[in-house]
Amino acid sequence: MNAFGIDISKWNIKDNKTPDWSQVKASCNFIAIRSGVSWGYTDPWFTHNWQGAQGMCRMAYHVIYFGENATKQMDAMFKIVPGDWKHDRLVLDLEVAADNSKAKITSTTRDCMNIIRSRTGMYPILYSRASWVNQYLDVGGIDDADWWLAQYKYALPYPLFTPEASSPPALPTGVTDWLIHQTGEKYSGKEVGVSSYYVDSNRWNGDTIAVLRYFGHGEFEPEVPLTLEERVADLERRVGKLEGV
Secondary structure (H helix, E strand, C coil): CCCEEEEECHHHCECCECCCHHHHHHHCCEEEEEEEECCCEECCCHHHHHHHCCCCCEEEEEECCCCCCHHHHHHHHHHHCCCCCCCCEEEEECCCCCCCCHHHHHHHHHHHHHHHHHHHCCCCEEEECHHHHHHHCCHHHCCCCEEEEECCCCCCCCCCCCCCCCCCCCCCCCCCCCCEEEEEEEEEHHHHCCCCCEEEEEEECCCHHHHHHHCCCCCCCCCCCCCHHHHHHHHHHHHHHHHCC
């Protein structure tokens, strides 16, 4: 079963009613929280939401303006987000192309990725959708990213909730794998403890253990493939045990 999560911003706070974090944590295996936009805007509910999600597998996502300076935007994001980079993860939200060229969008994305890696030790996750990436991004220059991709079912009219789209999402040309699928934007907020009527739903490419492993939680050692010599030695041990029976 693909692990479930949500992403939230100030738009999921209605009438100043904060999320019921005990319900959020009981309902979701991971969460993404908007930190801000470019270098000039901070989501007013980020700090509250980030603190409320303490202990969860949490991500901060930041909307990038590709015509703006990458370092200035990343400085703003790191000023907003007090991350524990052993566990917390960052996301670049790629969806505001404006009048920028594909080359400019790709170079700004790569610059932001490199800055994040230099400060946290790892590249950020990239959020977008296949159609946008195909039009605006050269994935040949972004071949080491983990992808969070949006693809929904056709939305039912209010007040109906729309079922999640089935995974996997459509992949951009040249991308061979996905990490997270944003499966819809019309999930019931009440079911997961947020005050907005609707909330975005997401599925992980793996189960709960896969989520915990990605965020560095628990005693999970990475599976390292055996060398040829180790495989031969292992086979010899197995044969020896059989001969001794």
